[in-house]
Amino acid sequence: GAVVSQHPSRVICKSGTSVKIECRSLDFQATTMFWYRQFPKQSLMLMATSNEGSKATYEQGVEKDKFLINHASLTLSTLTVTSAHPEDSSFYICSARIPSTDTQYFGPGTRLTVL
Amino acid sequence: GQQVMQIPQYQHVQEGEDFTTYCNSSTTLSNIQWYKQRPGGHPVFLIQLVKSGEVKKQKRLTFQFGEAKKNSSLHITATQTTDVGTYFCAGGNDYKLSFGAGTTVTVRA
Numbered sequence: 001g002a003v004v005s006q007h008p009s010r011v012i013c014k015s016g017t018s019v020k021i022e023c024r025s026l027d028f029q030a031t032t033m034f035w036y037r038q039f040p041k042q043s044l045m046l047m048a049t050s051n052e053g054s055k056a057t058y059e060q061g062v063e064k065d066k067f068l069i070n071h072a073s074l075t076l077s078t079l080t081v082t083s084a085h086p087e088d089s090s091f092y093i094c095s096a097r098i099p100s101t102d103t104q105y106f107g108p109g110t111r112l113t114v115l
Numbered sequence: 116g117q118q119v120m121q122i123p124q125y126q127h128v129q130e131g132e133d134f135t136t137y138c139n140s141s142t143t144l145s146n147i148q149w150y151k152q153r154p155g156g157h158p159v160f161l162i163q164l165v166k167s168g169e170v171k172k173q174k175r176l177t178f179q180f181g182e183a184k185k186n187s188s189l190h191i192t193a194t195q196t197t198d199v200g201t202y203f204c205a206g207g208n209d210y211k212l213s214f215g216a217g218t219t220v221t222v223r224a
Contacts, residue, residue: 034212041219043214043217044214045214046213046214093157093158097210102163102207103148103160104148104160106158106160107157108157109157
């Protein structure tokens with residue numbers, strides 16, 4: 001299957017700092033990538049849809065100024081958690097959609113801990 | 116908005132037994148996808164069903180899409196310890212996925 005990488009895999013930061021997470025599709029071009037958040041033992045919650053060359057589409061209740069998304073190329077999307085707080089601690093997972101299909105391949109996730 | 120319900124939330128299975136997890140959507144889906152997430156891991160794509168009434172098999176796993184394209188099931192036969200994990204169904208529409216809550220499977224040897 002298609003390969004999606006995510007970096008970093010784990011990050012610990014102080015409250016008030018910003019953290020950038022990268023999502024890359026390694027062997028295909030992804031015009032659309034998705035960012036999810038997963039709390040322990042819970043399902044994946046879609047945060048936003050990232051479209052190459054255009055603004056991201058955020059789901060209801062997700063603060064776009066808090067979670068900045070940039071999809072500058074067909075293989076890279078970034079999520080920046082700005083002014084992180086402890087309640088932002090979570091597992092963030094990106095996925096990339098195979099063009100012309102609905103199939104999404106997921107990255108390995110980033111575990112963010114805000115102290 | 117679209118909601119996808121999945122039951123049961125937990126499934127404790129004796130090794131060698133069969134089990135089924137069910138998925139229901141509040142709206143008609145263009146497709147349904149199934150993912151498996153191992154403890155500490157990320158969701159891994161298993162399969163996508165597109166056609167009404169479609170049935171697909173992967174070794175001991177049988178996936179079914181309902182006639183109305185609003186429900187789906189995953190049936191695992193002869194459960195093995197390698198089947199441990201959380202199985203998510205995800206309803207697809209407009210290229211977005213709505214995930215069910217997942218069924219977390221544990222296996223008794």
